Amino acid sequence: MASGELDPAAVASFRAHLSQSNRVVAVIGAGLSASSGLSTFRDANGLWCNYDVHLIASPAGWRRDPGLVWQFYSDRRRTALQAEPNPAHYALVELAKRKPGFVALSQNVDGLLQRAGMSDGHSEDAEDAQLKLLHGNLFNLKCAGSCGYATQSFEDPLCPVLSEDHAKNRANVMGAGVKSGEKPPKASALLFEAIAAKNKKILGERFEKSEPSTADAAPLKELGENVPKKPDVAPVLHSGIQTSDLPQCPGCRNNMLRPDVVWFGEALAQDTVEQVDAWFEEDEVDLCLVIGTSGLVWPAAGYSEQARKKGARVAYVNMNLEDIKNRREGDWTFIGDAAIILPIILGR
Numbered sequence: 438m439a440s441g442e443l444d445p446a447a448v449a450s451f452r453a454h455l456s457q458s459n460r461v462v463a464v465i466g467a468g469l470s471a472s473s474g475l476s477t478f479r480d481a482n483g484l485w486c487n488y489d490v491h492l493i494a495s496p497a498g499w500r501r502d503p504g505l506v507w508q509f510y511s512d513r514r515r516t517a518l519q520a521e522p523n524p525a526h527y528a529l530v531e532l533a534k535r536k537p538g539f540v541a542l543s544q545n546v547d548g549l550l551q552r553a554g555m556s557d558g559h560s561e562d563a564e565d566a567q568l569k570l571l572h573g574n575l576f577n578l579k580c581a582g583s584c585g586y587a588t589q590s591f592e593d594p595l596c597p598v599l600s601e602d603h604a605k606n607r608a609n610v611m612g613a614g615v616k617s618g619e620k621p622p623k624a625s626a627l628l629f630e631a632i633a634a635k636n637k638k639i640l641g642e643r644f645e646k647s648e649p650s651t652a653d654a655a656p657l658k659e660l661g662e663n664v665p666k667k668p669d670v671a672p673v674l675h676s677g678i679q680t681s682d683l684p685q686c687p688g689c690r691n692n693m694l695r696p697d698v699v700w701f702g703e704a705l706a707q708d709t710v711e712q713v714d715a716w717f718e719e720d721e722v723d724l725c726l727v728i729g730t731s732g733l734v735w736p737a738a739g740y741s742e743q744a745r746k747k748g749a750r751v752a753y754v755n756m757n758l759e760d761i762k763n764r765r766e767g768d769w770t771f772i773g774d775a776a777i778i779l780p781i782i783l784g785r
């Protein structure tokens with residue numbers, strides 16, 4: 438979308454409100470990094486597109502095959518390292534610098550806001566950091582046991598078995614089963630025949646032959662917007678990696694290190710949640726920006742509502758109008774690429 442399509446009156450009224458705002462919260466999702474070339478988590482790219490990431494990025498996935506989990510996150514680390522922060526990241530960093538009362542609640546694990554210059558408090562006082570990472574960070578590692586050891590590393594690969602060459606070899610093996618882009622199988626004519634025969638047997642005289650409905654003939658796994666992407670043919674993946682070849686915890690020397698990200702089925706980091714709660718408790722809120730997230734997914738929905746209760750006006754920046762579900766009278770809505778919109782609306 439070209440900047441010229443933004444409603445000038447809306448931009449002007451937003452900017453007037455922003456200039457008088459001190460306590461500003463930004464709730465941030467994958468849309469912020471789209472212009473940097475990073476796909477959203479659910480349409481994980483390339484090698485993983487045929488696999489159900491819920492089965493990998495979860496405690497159960499880790500118990501089953503930590504090597505596979507590490508391969509998945511190593512690919513994501515590599516992709517994130519190759520991406521660059523875009524103008525939206527820099528516009529937020531600039532806003533954070535001129536508004537000490539600003540806080541960013543990000544669901545992104547890509548590290549791009551940090552690379553653009555916003556501190557997540559990893560190397561200093563976390564409570565004062567303006568960036569709160571709701572889902573962790575690909576580049577933070579922690580003990581998979583309970584010793585509490587945590588560190589940050591931008592190394593790639595973290596160890597030889599997680600190298601890109603290793604990943605390519607694995608891709609060749611994996612590629613033998615399913616071809617990327619293959620259409621989901623449809624219910625076959627043979628299957629309809631069998632169903633009809635069965636019905637005839639059960640119903641006897643009352644059986645009436647009918648054509649298959651559209652629903653019957655639909656691909657067996659039609660993917661809805663909110664349905665997790667599942668493989669149509671689900672191969673059981675094994676990394677074949679020994680746990681001793683994966684990053685080890687130097688704290689207890691008794692566990693592996695794992696990515697410090699929030700997996701499916703895990704709670705958000707307690708200390709982060711407490712810092713965010715404390716920020717909301719502190720005072721009224723002037724403005725809430727909801728950027729590149731559907732606003733329906735927890736915790737984004739919860740935090741924008743909390744900001745409203747604290748008196749905030751809300752502005753949405755999103756590629757799709759349909760993604761904004763809880764819009765109210767008086768909210769601003771800026772539709773388009775955050776990398777184009779944020780520098781315009783947040784600019785001095």
Ligand SMILES: [Zn+2]
Pocket residue numbers: 580581582583584585586686687688689690691692
């Ligand atoms: Zn440990």
